[in-house]
Amino acid sequence: MPTSASQSEVNIAPFCAYFQAALPQLETDYTWSIPQSFEEYGFRGRGYEANKQLKYHFSRLWHETDREGREELARKIVSDWGGVRANRPETLVRYIDWIEHERSVWPKQGVASYSKILSIVAPDKFAIYDARVAVSLIAIQYIFGSSRGVLFHYVPGRNKTTGDNKGRGFTNHPRFKSRALKHVGWTRLRPNANYQTYLDTLNRVANQLWQQTQFQDLLLCDLEMSLFANAERLALRAMNLAEQD
Incomplete structure (x- = not known):
């Protein structure tokens, strides 16, 4: 079983499907406060x-x-x-x-x-990768039909829905723990390739979406902000689907 992946092995179809539905709602979904x-x-x-x-x-x-x-x-x-x-x-x-x-x-x-x-x-070149983003990357692949996706690395978090150090949430769910996903065939990224693969994936998605009129003004940060904003919603949706299997 492979233990690492390259950008070419990341199937962007689930991400394109997610962003096509989510991006029109971004201005409503993203509510982070400025200190x-x-x-x-x-x-x-x-x-x-x-x-x-x-x-x-x-x-x-x-x-x-x-x-x-x-x-x-x-x-x-x-x-x-x-x-x-x-x-x-x-x-x-x-x-x-x-x-x-x-x-x-x-x-x-x-x-x-x-x-x-x-x-x-360089906001047009780099994007934030944090605990919420990592959960969204996994949840999107699961929700949109990747039975064997690419296992982006989790980042420690404090949110009880996306996952925390008290054993709660998505990252601690039996179906979505890293070892569980790897066991059913998900391909794990090398740690030092994780962030670059994330950037490559976002850019490939952006290039695909830019071909559509409604997304010609899309910014790289729009993709990251959508992943961040919808992490809890995606985590709950994925966990609910897992319980139905």
């Missing part, structure tokens, strides 16, 4: 448009500021906006060093943090 600390940059409120504008504004700031300014932006993006508060300052510095040296291999460890930074460094 109060960002009011100094002129951003407040919640929702799709506000967060998209924030991302592109911070991207401009990143390229206009010096190293000290980038470290402060990284802290705000990861801790305040992203809600990941466990990183030590030296860890964020290491992520910035990776980014500035145009690293070509991205490890699994720390992806929920460094992908947030990448998503504002």
Whole structure:
């Protein structure tokens, strides 16, 4: 049984089917709040448009500021906006060093943090990969008919629906634990290939959708924001389907 996969082995049909249905609802589905600390940059409120504008504004700031300014932006993006508060300052510095040296291999460890930074460094090239996104990637393949999908790596989470360290939710469900999926033929990605394969998959989906008139203005971040916004809904749908089998 294979233990790793390449981008060519990711079947994008389930993802295209999901996004065709979900993207028209993105502005309603995405409700993430902007923290109060960002009011100094002129951003407040919640929702799709506000967060998209924030991302592109911070991207401009990143390229206009010096190293000290980038470290402060990284802290705000990861801790305040992203809600990941466990990183030590030296860890964020290491992520910035990776980014500035145009690293070509991205490890699994720390992806929920460094992908947030990448998503504002180059929002048209990089997307956030976190616990919610990982669950959506698995759930979509299951819901839309992949009996043997590609097993993207889970990221530790705190949500009782998508999965937490108390044994609750999707990632702890007997059908959707990593070893269970691998046992029934899902192909596991190498840890250091996980993030790049995710990006490659999103780009392949985007290229497919751009051929349709209604998606010609589609942004890469739209795909990631939809995965994030609908993670709980997708997790519940997949678990309900599993119980019916």
